[in-house]
Amino acid sequence: MFKKASFLLLIVGLGVMSCSKDPISDLSNEESLVYITNHDKSANFNQYKTFSIVDSVLIVENSRAGTSLDDIDRAMLQRLITNMEAMGYKHVGRKENPDVGINVSWITNTYLNVYQPLSSYYGGYWGGYGYGYPSYYSYYQTSESSWVISMLDFKNPQTTSSGKTFNVIWEAQIRGAAIGDQKLVDKMTDSIFGQSGYLKIK
Amino acid sequence: MKRIIIIALFLGSVLPALAQEKPKLYTIASPFERYTYYLATARYAVGIPMGSFKDNYIDKTSFQNASISIEWVLRNSQLSVGGEIGSTYFEKRVPRALYEGSEGTISAVQTRTVSQYPVELFANYHFPPRNAQVQPYVQISGGASILDYTVYYGTLSSQDQKVRFKYGIGAGSKFLFKKDGNVGLDVRVKYDATAYKYDYIDKGISSVSGSIGLFYRWW
Numbered sequence A: 001m002f003k004k005a006s007f008l009l010l011i012v013g014l015g016v017m018s019c020s021k022d023p024i025s026d027l028s029n030e031e032s033l034v035y036i037t038n039h040d041k042s043a044n045f046n047q048y049k050t051f052s053i054v055d056s057v058l059i060v061e062n063s064r065a066g067t068s069l070d071d072i073d074r075a076m077l078q079r080l081i082t083n084m085e086a087m088g089y090k091h092v093g094r095k096e097n098p099d100v101g102i103n104v105s106w107i108t109n110t111y112l113n114v115y116q117p118l119s120s121y122y123g124g125y126w127g128g129y130g131y132g133y134p135s136y137y138s139y140y141q142t143s144e145s146s147w148v149i150s151m152l153d154f155k156n157p158q159t160t161s162s163g164k165t166f167n168v169i170w171e172a173q174i175r176g177a178a179i180g181d182q183k184l185v186d187k188m189t190d191s192i193f194g195q196s197g198y199l200k201i202k
Numbered sequence B: 001m002k003r004i005i006i007i008a009l010f011l012g013s014v015l016p017a018l019a020q021e022k023p024k025l026y027t028i029a030s031p032f033e034r035y036t037y038y039l040a041t042a043r044y045a046v047g048i049p050m051g052s053f054k055d056n057y058i059d060k061t062s063f064q065n066a067s068i069s070i071e072w073v074l075r076n077s078q079l080s081v082g083g084e085i086g087s088t089y090f091e092k093r094v095p096r097a098l099y100e101g102s103e104g105t106i107s108a109v110q111t112r113t114v115s116q117y118p119v120e121l122f123a124n125y126h127f128p129p130r131n132a133q134v135q136p137y138v139q140i141s142g143g144a145s146i147l148d149y150t151v152y153y154g155t156l157s158s159q160d161q162k163v164r165f166k167y168g169i170g171a172g173s174k175f176l177f178k179k180d181g182n183v184g185l186d187v188r189v190k191y192d193a194t195a196y197k198y199d200y201i202d203k204g205i206s207s208v209s210g211s212i213g214l215f216y217r218w219w
Helices: A002-018 A071-086 A182-194 B002-019 B051-056
Strands: A034-039 A050-053 A057-061 A064-068 A100-115 A138-160 A163-175 B037-050 B062-073 B079-101 B104-126 B134-153 B156-176 B183-194 B205-218
Touching: A034 A182, A050 A071, A057 A071, A071 A100, A071 A182, A163 A182, B037 B051, B037 B079, B037 B183, B051 B205, B062 B104, B062 B205, B079 B134, B079 B205, B104 B156, B104 B183, B134 B183
Parallel strands: A050 A100, A057 A100
Antiparallel strands: A034 A163, A034 B104, A057 A064, A100 A138, A138 A163, B037 B062, B037 B205, B062 B079, B079 B104, B104 B134, B134 B156, B156 B183, B183 B205
16 A cells, blocks of 8 residues: 555656746747947946947857848947947047947857756756657757847057957857847847946936 | 346446445444555645745746645654655746946846746645544655746846755645545645755745645555
């Protein structure tokens, strides 16, 4: 009797265990976005007056790189200019000795992940798959893209033996499931500047 | 013909029995009185966060908790011992806010979660005689919690999975639907605490849960 009962307990137990939860399935596109900004704490932004911006978006995918200028890229560049101007900087061409330069990249990384059945999250969300692997582990491939916008200090170049390098004085990452949504480009751009008040110059 | 006689005999023996009071099947004490018996309970629970877990991480009541237990109600004793496994889940959504971290300023909608799969041994002390229809009891339990701490920033997640010591104290009552019957209701209030320290959680995960369960007993 004891044996039978404990077996039953185990089966029902496994049933309880495998109930997976997906607590973020109800997030809207806008809510899914994550903005991460960082800056050089020693930089004095008041010394910069002018900026220039790249003419297309750098696409980096697993260490291959190219450029792109489709509708969403154009919208992103345009909104960055608007925001920089609102912060007090003057937009100039890149030949006109800008104080800072804005770089825009779209970076995609693909990872092969492994997870143990213990995880209640990945099981439900990514739907792990396995073929020819021991069933104890599951594998899934994820690929994550993000916008990376960085501000380079052209005014104070570092001279090294290999030539001139420019410090990144501000960087913003936009991550999340909806970063390719063109309707959200304005919102994304306004947000990264909104949380970086130190960029404002008189 | 033979068949009709058999049916008639059968009805003749059954119907009077149904019409009258149920006959007593035994005159000695119930087997539940005489033997150690087994009891299995399935519970659904509502959990309320407590203490610093509530103050620092999740203060929202959880409705996603369940457990299954099996116990041995010992002969000539008011004690029962058993094991219980369960699933508890706490979650809270925090609207978009800024978080200062080592990698900079993060703006995100945060979803905080903690899932636990507690595996415990427990002992109950029952107050009235062991076969009474209403049996209040007190409980202590201890075991391990297989836990998953995940904070989502938007759709990105930061996760920690551990197995940690947990214990609980509770009080409740069993209600048999029928005197000497096999099934009944179990109502319990229990305090649970898990030793855990990570990120937002500095003094463990504690909660009070109220549960309602159905049990089946056999011997």
